[in-house]
Amino acid sequence: MSELTDVLSAITTLHQRGERMALATIVSVRGSTYRRPGARLLVPEHGAPVGNVSGGCLEGDVERIGREVMADGAPRLELFDLTADADEVWGYGLGCNGAMELFIEPAEHAIATAAALRTAIEDERACCLVTVLSGTDDVAPGARLLRHADGSNDGGLGSAEADAAASAVADRALAAEASAVTEVDNMRLFAEMLEPPPRLLVCGAGHDAVPLVRYAADLGWRVTVADVRRPFLTHERFPEATGFLDIDPDAVADAIHADRRTYATLMSHNYLRDIEYLRSLLGAELAYLGALGPRKRTIQLLRDLDRVDAIDRIHAPAGLDIGGEGPEEVAWAIVAEMLAVRHGRSGGFLRDRRAPIHTLEP
Known part of the structure; x- marks a missing residue:
């Protein structure tokens, strides 16, 4: 989400300066x-791009196409096929065994919904952004509706019928959370x-909380720090x-x-305060x-609360077992564990995984 916020901020700033720009968005992958879908690269007329859509192998071509889009104003839907059979055609030689479809458009199309989208993000409200990839005589590619x-709704596709259809599609996506x-x-x-x-609640403002707050914020998480010691x-x-x-x-x-989207850590290092937290x-x-x-400390906390039954919730x-020592390494272990929980993963080695890394299968 932090990457999207950066892109939206850049779009708004460049638009206010009157600069042209192109926006590339991954819409599907194979x-x-x-x-994954939703990753963006903003190509400004001047200056460095914002965001990324690959590990660096596609950005040059996407920037080139983006400049063509700036020149003619016509959105384009581009397929980048990086499967082994297509490597020589594209000249990448990567063997990524994947393909992705990118919608590349004048970024001005995104202005109509940018402010509303930023507000929704700031207010922590779920929403669905519907973008027209290919339209009709009445609905142009690049038109947007924010549901x-x-x-x-904010924005619209140009007709009541199209807006109703897009709203129904958005409602299904919101219900499926996909x-x-x-x-x-x-x-x-x-x-x-x-x-x-x-959202992350850090209970305790000691020195070891500092890197944890920083690392979680780098991911775009909203972090609240709690402590009875106001000066901290x-x-x-x-x-x-x-x-x-x-x-x-x-x-x-x-x-x-x-x-259910709140994460919390107890790290006040004060037994009585931890009981109340x-x-x-x-x-x-x-x-x-x-x-x-130690786990035995947590068990004792639960005993004092007469809640030993809740041990499996904690x-x-x-943190993950990475042998971390010191505040920074411990913070990385905790953030990694929270990410694993968020994505339904065990936190093991990717080399031991038999399924594609972006699927839920083990």
Whole structure:
């Protein structure tokens, strides 16, 4: 989500300067590819591109096509086939065994919904962006409709009938929580599901919380730091934090409206405070709850709360087993574990995986 925010910010800035630009978006993939649908590359008329759509092998060609799109103003749907049989045709020699379809358009098409999309991201609201890849006489490629989870729309495709069709497609994507390319009423549409970024609650503002906040924020997560010691809760100490809580520990879950996209870590290093943090967090439906320190310490916390039955809900000690030492390595281990939980993975070695890395199969 942070990459999308960067692209939207760049589009707005360049538009205000009156500069031309092209936007390339991956809309579908087949086989093994470096990026997935929704990845973007913004090609400005002047200056460096923003974002990426590959590991570097396609950017040059995408930039070239983007400049052609800037010149003629016509959107293009391009297929980049990197399968072994097609390597010589494309001249990449990569053997990635995958193909991707990119929609490359004048980025001005995105202006109509950019502000509303940024607001939805900032307000942490789910939405679906529907982009016309190929249209009709009444609906032009590049037209957009932003559908919100509450049923409201921003932008539009140019007709009430097309808007109704796009809204129905978006509602299905929102319900499935998945993006898809769909054909309806002679239109080819890319329905891109955009979920709010995960939220992380860090309970404890000690020195070991600093890298954890930074690494999670680098992923675009919204990070709140809680501690009863108000002097520790400063933007100088945690410049990447989006919020601070200096309230009673037993009220933190309610204060942040903890839900299934909320991740939390106990790292106050104070036993009595951790009991109260844990009491509050066990009452919420969290995506992840981790606790620093030995597992026997967490078990004792649960005994004092008469909640030993909840031990399987807690990742204790928090983090993947990578042998990390020191605040930075421990923070990496915790962030990696939270990502594994988010994506339904075990956190093992990719070399041991028998299925494609972007599928849920083991």
